[in-house]
Amino acid sequence: MGQMDINEMNLKLVLILQEWDPFKIGEEGYDSEIADVIKAVNEFHHPTDLAKKIQAIYEASFKEWIPLQACTKVSYKLLAVKMEVTCQI
Known part of the structure; x- marks a missing residue:
């Protein structure tokens, strides 16, 4: 996979x-969470595993729980993007 693709x-x-924007605070409010989730997307291949990780990342920052269904x-969507890029090789 080329650097451009990544x-x-x-x-x-x-x-x-x-x-x-799960907490309706505006798109700019999640920089560190987004960075952590992107790392997780590269590590996880299963939507449920990734969803649990996303849930944990946002909960750690905002002390609020997002339903797993929303995270899933x-x-x-995130894994679909990853698949799209890896399939172009």
């Missing part, structure tokens, strides 16, 4: 996560 993928992931929905 950057492009990360950009798409950032946009999905900013748009998600976004994890599918």
